[in-house]
Amino acid sequence: MTQNLLTYLYLLPVAAIIVWYMRRHNRLERESLHALKVATEAGMLEPPTLHPEIDPTVCIGCKSCVVACPRHAIRLDKKRGIIIDRAKCQACGTCTDECPSTALKKFGESWSNLFGGKKE
Numbered sequence: 001m002t003q004n005l006l007t008y009l010y011l012l013p014v015a016a017i018i019v020w021y022m023r024r025h026n027r028l029e030r031e032s033l034h035a036l037k038v039a040t041e042a043g044m045l046e047p048p049t050l051h052p053e054i055d056p057t058v059c060i061g062c063k064s065c066v067v068a069c070p071r072h073a074i075r076l077d078k079k080r081g082i083i084i085d086r087a088k089c090q091a092c093g094t095c096t097d098e099c100p101s102t103a104l105k106k107f108g109e110s111w112s113n114l115f116g117g118k119k120e
């Protein structure tokens with residue numbers, strides 16, 4: 001009898017922690033889903049700017065984007081690869097159209113697809 005009582009006494013805090021964790025997890029999930037719903041209804045799934053993102057692992061260094069950019073916002077650095085000057089970029093998308101690989105994407109394109117957005 002005493003053995004059982006001790007077992008329950010040890011298990012009680014564990015059970016309390018599990019219940020606390022599950023309730024917290026469910027609350028955070030509800031809040032996240034609500035925030036996503038509000039953002040979706042407000043049309044805020046796209047970022048305010050559409051500066052391109054670069055994936056340096058896919059870039060072949062052809063410089064097509066450098067030549068195509070009407071604002072001279074992209075340059076090819078010998079050590080760092082393609083660098084985009086976001087202060088100059090006007091988010092026209094010319095560089096992403098000219099890129100022969102999938103190295104350049106419009107900003108937010110990759111993560112907006114997570115929410116069912118269409119890829120251009």
Ligand code: SF4
Pocket residue numbers: 051052068069070071072073074084088089090091092093094095096
């Ligand atoms: S989006 Fe347009 S302005 Fe910006 S880096 Fe690309 S080509 Fe240049």
Ligand code: SF4
Pocket residue numbers: 054058059060061062063064065066082098099100101103104
């Ligand atoms: S056009 Fe694409 S592959 Fe070519 S240098 Fe620019 S980012 Fe790299």
